[in-house]
Amino acid sequence: MIVRGLESAANGMLALMDMNDNTANNLANVNTTGFKRGALRFKDVMEAAVYSQQGSILRNGESRELGNLSLGSQTLQYTHDFSQGALQETTSPYDVAIEGDGFFKIQDINGNVSYTRNGSFVVNDQDYLVTKQGEYVLDVRNRRIRMIPEDFDPEMMKDRTEIIIGESGNIEMNSYNQKIPMQTIGIFDFSDKDDLFEIGDAKFVPRNIEQNPELRAEKFSVQQHMLEQSNSNVIREMINTINTSRNYESLTKVVSTNNELLQQAVAVGRLRT
Numbered sequence: 001m002i003v004r005g006l007e008s009a010a011n012g013m014l015a016l017m018d019m020n021d022n023t024a025n026n027l028a029n030v031n032t033t034g035f036k037r038g039a040l041r042f043k044d045v046m047e048a049a050v051y052s053q054q055g056s057i058l059r060n061g062e063s064r065e066l067g068n069l070s071l072g073s074q075t076l077q078y079t080h081d082f083s084q085g086a087l088q089e090t091t092s093p094y095d096v097a098i099e100g101d102g103f104f105k106i107q108d109i110n111g112n113v114s115y116t117r118n119g120s121f122v123v124n125d126q127d128y129l130v131t132k133q134g135e136y137v138l139d140v141r142n143r144r145i146r147m148i149p150e151d152f153d154p155e156m157m158k159d160r161t162e163i164i165i166g167e168s169g170n171i172e173m174n175s176y177n178q179k180i181p182m183q184t185i186g187i188f189d190f191s192d193k194d195d196l197f198e199i200g201d202a203k204f205v206p207r208n209i210e211q212n213p214e215l216r217a218e219k220f221s222v223q224q225h226m227l228e229q230s231n232s233n234v235i236r237e238m239i240n241t242i243n244t245s246r247n248y249e250s251l252t253k254v255v256s257t258n259n260e261l262l263q264q265a266v267a268v269g270r271l272r273t
Contacts, residue, residue, distance in 0.1 A: 009254040011073060015042055016248045018075045023240045026232040034118030034202040035230035036080040037237075043076040080204075082193050085117070085231040087223060093163045094121045094129065094147075097226035102187040102217030103204065106135040107144070114203040115188060115196075115214075117228050123147050129185075133201065139183040140169070140216070149173060149180050165224040189217040 022038045029035040087097050096119040098104070103115035114135075121137055124130050129137045129145040136144040147163065162174040169185035190196060195212040196204040206212045 006255060006258045009251045009258070013248060013251050013255075015040075015073050015075055016244050016251070020241070020244050020248075022078070023237050023244065027234065027237045027241075029202075030230050030232050030234055030237075032118075032202055032230050033120050033227050034085070034116055035232060036082050036085075036117070036198075036202070037230070037232040038198075039079050039081055040075055041077040041079060042073040077194070079194050080196065080198065081231060083231050085228045087226045088229055090225055090227055092120075092122075093165070093224065094123060095119060095225060095227050096121065096165055096169075096185065097223045097228040098187060098217075098220050099223055099228075100217075100220035102189045102220045105138045105142070105186050105188050105214075106131055106203070107138055108135045113138075114199060114205050116201075116203045118202045120227055138186050140186040142186065143183065145171070145183045145185065147171070147182070149182055165222060167221045167223070169222045185222060187217040187220050187222065188214045190214060 019040055022040055026037045029037075084099065087099065096104075098117060098119065103117060104119060105113060105115055107113050116131075118131070120132055121129050122132060124134065127146050127148045129147050131137065139145050161176075164172045164174055164179070165185070166172070169187055171182040171184065173180040173182060190206060190212055192212045195207050197207050198204055206214075
């Protein structure tokens, strides 16, 4: 039982270290636009059946099973909390936020695709809608979005023009009181969000695109002049940090106590021999 106690405590301490790393990452991204807080799922390493000893609580002189004893836990899966973050108003017409389900679909210069809730966009020198890192924002037909209509004089954009992005993601240019329809920002979703893997900068990709293909989002509203803030909460994460620290300290004492008992058992064994 002493060795089992050491093993159980050690597994618990490793799990708490993973939890502490996750909490630290959530705290570091409290101000990251579109960030979704991480969460951990745990599983029992193994369970051992516990029986009553002879001479105590016996029926017909036989020991009986009292239950199972967990030998600690391990991190099973790293997941994300995709709940809605607060929306913050901005002055840029290219800032957009998704209220509801879905992700923006973006593409880097190498053609790699990822998905994000960070709608802090700008227009590059070629008039394409891009992220702050230069990745292209894609429309509902997986095309790069150009923020100027075809056969439109760029000089006219310098005066009396306005970009309007509707709740469905459709983009219009209001020029001299004439609305010119353009492309529609693509909003995509996944049936299994637990399959999404974060690659950094609040961007996600599915682990298995064949089994979890992208879908057109349905329940959403695109809000212009808005950005979705991180759904990570400082107070909650600080409480998690305190609880993790206390639990780790308790398991440290368990390891120390079991180590002393093991040393005494070894000493007694040496005396008997």
